[in-house]
Amino acid sequence: MSNQLPVVDAERCSPLVREPLSEPHAAELARVFKAVGDPVRLRLLSLIASRDGGEACVCDLTGAFELTGPTISHHLKVLRGSGLITGERRGTWIYYRVRPETLARLSTVLTPAAVTA
Numbered sequence: 001m002s003n004q005l006p007v008v009d010a011e012r013c014s015p016l017v018r019e020p021l022s023e024p025h026a027a028e029l030a031r032v033f034k035a036v037g038d039p040v041r042l043r044l045l046s047l048i049a050s051r052d053g054g055e056a057c058v059c060d061l062t063g064a065f066e067l068t069g070p071t072i073s074h075h076l077k078v079l080r081g082s083g084l085i086t087g088e089r090r091g092t093w094i095y096y097r098v099r100p101e102t103l104a105r106l107s108t109v110l111t112p113a114a115v116t117a
Contacts, residue, residue, distance in 0.1 A: 032106060035082035040065065041075045045084060049098040057093045 036042050047064060048056045062072050076096065079085045083102045087094045
């Protein structure tokens with residue numbers, strides 16, 4: 001048995017495998033992954049992204065959980081702080097949208113580059 005690591009084709013690998021992450025980049029990514037690492041926050045993100053029009057009012061989100069309003073607000077604050085969602089106040093309610101560029105950044109790190117024929 002060989003103790004050598006398998007050779008990896010760098011052209012088809014995600015940036016995570018092509019080169020080591022810098023300390024600041026790793027810290028930024030860890031914060032975003034930590035935000036989606038909580039089941040409530042992951043569900044909130046999914047509920048927002050899957051709504052018609054790609055946005056959801058906080059009033060539409062609270063009924064999906066057996067949690068208090070302040071707890072839901074805390075989870076939404078974490079998602080906003082990580083850059084996964086944005087919020088816009090309209091009257092007394094806040095409407096949330098997923099930031100596709102943040103999801104794309106996460107996807108790019110984990111997904112192998114497209115293979116061209």
